[in-house]
Amino acid sequence: MEELNDRLRFFVEECDHVQGIQCTVDDSGGFSAVASEFLENIADDYTNIPVLLYSVRDTFSYTDATKQRKLITRSLHDAVSLSKLSTYSSLIVPVGLPSLGGLAPSLCVRDEKNFHSSAVYASAIHSISAPFRFKPAGPISNTTYAAGSLDIGEIIHILAGQNRQNMVAILDVSMPAPSLSDKANPGGILNSFHALGTEIGDDSEDFYMDESLILNGALFSGADRASVSQVKESICNVYDKGLRAKPRPSHLSISLTPLPIPLPFPSIFPTTTGRRGEILADQPLEGPPKGSLEVESVPVMTRLRSSIAIKPFIECRYNNLLRHGMLRGAKGAGLLRDWGFGKDEVDDMGEHLSKMLRIFNPSSEMTSDSD
Structure with missing residues (x-):
């Protein structure tokens, strides 16, 4: 741990500005x-x-536990992990699915291959963090190739410091993202998102949702790359025409650079994927998946959202900690003691998770901090 701290200290001291x-x-x-x-x-x-x-x-971490003790152990671990990690983080983004079959037909991912899932997750994180690497906007900045620069502090403020003090965000991805002029998608390009987390609820009626939207290398039609202005216009039209019930996204970032597909990238693209990630309507659906030799880049769209849809994720972990570790006669109380957690610390973790849940209760918005 000391070596980790020393290495981080070196980078921080060498930076002119740490965002x-x-x-x-x-x-x-x-x-x-x-x-x-x-x-x-x-x-x-x-x-x-x-x-x-x-x-x-x-x-594999979502494999069903067959024995009760193993189930309790996993449930308590997840609750403790969320409580501890969120205590020292400004924003936490859970990433991981028990199965990636829901990404079909856009991707051909096999759950038993970690290289497949890691490629999807790494691509999504690369995309969502792209605005951190944009040059800040200024009087002489060039918005021809990118727009919507954002630093880490700003995105945390957007998602965790405005309508709600919610510090657990949902990561959605569309890969390859459909073209902006895709007539087969009447709800617009925003209907192609897939959440990369578990226990995600419905937020269709959540008008307090905040979201940051990032498009990398969007296609306008076929294999033709869209301009920054075309992307802005298309996204705004989706909201203005009522195809989305929510207000416009809190922040929109655009990069004309698509996700490059390096040689080691796994073959997870269907046969209908073209060299630039476009959909080839004249290609048969059957056939082996394509890889980096056939696909050189793909458009990727990602979104971070802070909404009531994350409530089931937090609620499950709070209830498990309460049921298995805090109530009188809880079967997991001894396990928590074996992990080194005393009663006061367990109570603090429960209170922390409870506080994370209370922000989604409308009545809590009317109470003061002292209440």
Whole structure:
């Protein structure tokens, strides 16, 4: 841990300006505790630097537990992990699905191959973080190739510091993203999103939702790349025509650079995918998936949203901690003690998760902090 802290300190001291810190951790096992300690050190040493955490899991971590003790262990671990990691993060983004079959027919992903799922998750994180690498807008900035620069602190403020103080965001992806003029999609390009997290509820009636939308290398028609102005116009039209019930996105970022497909990238694209990620209507549906030799780049659209849809995710972990670790006679209380958590610390974790839930209760908006 000391070596990790020293390496981070070196980079921070060498930077002229630190816009924030991004961390990625597999929190399904022991690395969750390591990450929690590391994030605590960051919070102590760099109090004003925002931290964006991606908690990523592979499909095997969702394998059904057959024995009750194993089920309780996993449930308590997930609850403790969320409580601890969110305590020291400015914004946490859960990433991971028990099955990626829902991404079909856009992608041909096999759940038993971690290289497939990791390629999808890495592509989504690369896309969502692209605005952090844009040059800040200014009087002489060139908006021909990119627009909507954003730093880590700004996106955290948009999602966790405005309508709600919700610090758990949902990551959605569309890959390859359909063209802007796709007539087969009457709801617009925004209907092609797939959530990359579990236990996601409905937010169709949530008018307090905040979202940050990023398009990388969008196609206008066929294999023709769309301009920045065409992307802006298309997205605004979707909202203005009532095809989306929500207000316009809180922030829109556009890059004309698509996701490049390097040689080691797995073959996960269907036969109907063209070299630039366009849909080939004249290609047969059957056939082996395409890889980097046939597809050189694809358009990717990602979205981070803060909405009531994340409530079931938090609620499940709070209820599991309450049921298995806090109530009188709870079967997991001894397990928490074995992990080194005393009653007061368990109560603090329960209160922290409860506070994360209360922000979704409309009545709580009328109460003061002291209440």
